Amino acid sequence: MIRVAGERVNDLFALAASESPRGPTGYSxxxxxxxxxxxxxxxxxxxxxxRELYCRGCSTFWVEGRTxxxxxRSGRRVRTCLVCGRQRRVQLRGPTTRDGGEVGSPGSALRDNLALAEAPAGIDDEEESGDDDG
Ligand SMILES: [Zn+2]
Known part of the structure; x- marks a missing residue:
């Protein structure tokens, strides 16, 4: 029975999505x-x-730019319902680190340079050819 309910939910969301381009019919x-x-x-x-598709406050099917x-905003996606004004914040998984530091900031570049200076212990820098065919 639960499985049937799940399929029904899927169907309903598919219907809502198919109705939404037709304008504000209210069916969605x-x-x-x-x-x-x-x-x-x-x-x-x-x-x-x-869960990304509708407003939890008023059950409006969300259409970008319309509802x-x-x-x-600072690494988060803030979606504001235009019907009831409820906001939904989603943390974005991006190239930013967890403590909020930006990738490529001067601090991290400096750290990389230090790491490079210490790393090549057994490597002789005779050839700089990056080609690896052999
Ligand atoms: Zn709403």
Whole structure:
């Protein structure tokens, strides 16, 4: 039964996505509301990608530029629902380090240079050819 409910949720989200380009018909939001209802009743976990698609405050199906605004702010993606104003922040997995330091900052470059200065212990620098065919 739970498996059926999961499929139903998937179907509803697919329907919501297919309805959304047609304009504000209201069907998309209804499908989202239904999907959430089914999910809650049968304790079905919504897929992470689905959770990105709607507002948790008012169940509006999010269409970029129409019902949601997405902004990048200090390594986070902030999505603001244009219907109820609820914000959803998503931590982005990017090239930035965990402590907030930027890649390629002067500090890390200096550290790299120091590491390079210490590293070549047994390497003679006769040839600088980077080609590796042989
Ligand atoms: Zn909302």
């Amino acid at each position: 939001d209804r499908y989202v509301r239904l999907a959430r209802k089914v999910g809650m009743r049968y304790n079905v976990r919504l897929l992470p990608e689905y 949601v605004r997405t902004r990048l």
